[in-house]
Amino acid sequence: MKSQDKLTTTLCGVAGEYFVAAELSRRGYVASLTLRNTRGIDLLASNANATKTVGIQVKTNQADRRDWILNKKAEVEDAENLFYVFVRLNQTGTPAFHVVPRATVANLVRTGHQAWLKAPGKGGRAHVDSSVRKFNDAKDQYLGRWELLGLD
Numbered sequence: 608m609k610s611q612d613k614l615t616t617t618l619c620g621v622a623g624e625y626f627v628a629a630e631l632s633r634r635g636y637v638a639s640l641t642l643r644n645t646r647g648i649d650l651l652a653s654n655a656n657a658t659k660t661v662g663i664q665v666k667t668n669q670a671d672r673r674d675w676i677l678n679k680k681a682e683v684e685d686a687e688n689l690f691y692v693f694v695r696l697n698q699t700g701t702p703a704f705h706v707v708p709r710a711t712v713a714n715l716v717r718t719g720h721q722a723w724l725k726a727p728g729k730g731g732r733a734h735v736d737s738s739v740r741k742f743n744d745a746k747d748q749y750l751g752r753w754e755l756l757g758l759d
Contacts, residue, residue, distance in 0.1 A: 613669055614696075623667025623694035624649050626702045636758055647685070650692075654758045660688065661756050664709070666742075667694040673705070674743040677716060681740050684713040690756060693742065693749075705749040706756065707742075716740045 614622065624640060628650055631638035637653045648662040666675045675693050689709040694702050720740050728734045744750065 619667050619669055619696065620665070622696060623702070624665045626667075626694055626696075627663065627665050627692045627704065630702075630704060630753075634753060647680070648689070652756065652758065659758050661758065662686075662689045663756075664689070664691050665694060666691060667696060669696045671695060671697055673745050673747065674741055677712075677740040677742055679738040679740060681742070682713050682717045682720070684710040688757075691742070693744065704751060704753075705744045705747070706752040707744070707749045708755060712742055716742055719743075 613619075628638040628640055631650070631652050635655060637655065637657065639651045641648050641651060647664055649665045650663040651660060652663055653660040666677065668675055673695070687708070687710065691705075691707045691709060691712050693705040693707065695705075696702055724734050724736060726734070749755075
């Protein structure tokens, strides 16, 4: 495959999951990919002695953008040991990882969507609500923040 070719959405997502598992392993954690039917959790990660475990949902994009498309379910705060890892598959071949607690994502997505609904759209018309949500880390606040997982 040529470097300028884009992966399919499915392959992009799978690549992101494996990159996250590899990075966790490189850092000395135990990472296990879940079965495809595990809703909302793509990986389980634990410290080496399995005394702390977190669930991780991986979202991947293929650009150098710092935003990812989510759905309305992202507004739900499930548990404190759930996280998102947002992956950017950069042209350099070295992915960038944005590690964010699920509760933080829920709050940011919810408030961001409400602000978008209140803002005027094209021609001053009101935006029409949909299930699409967006997470953005434009200032790289969560870039490489593996310590947020609390596995040490």
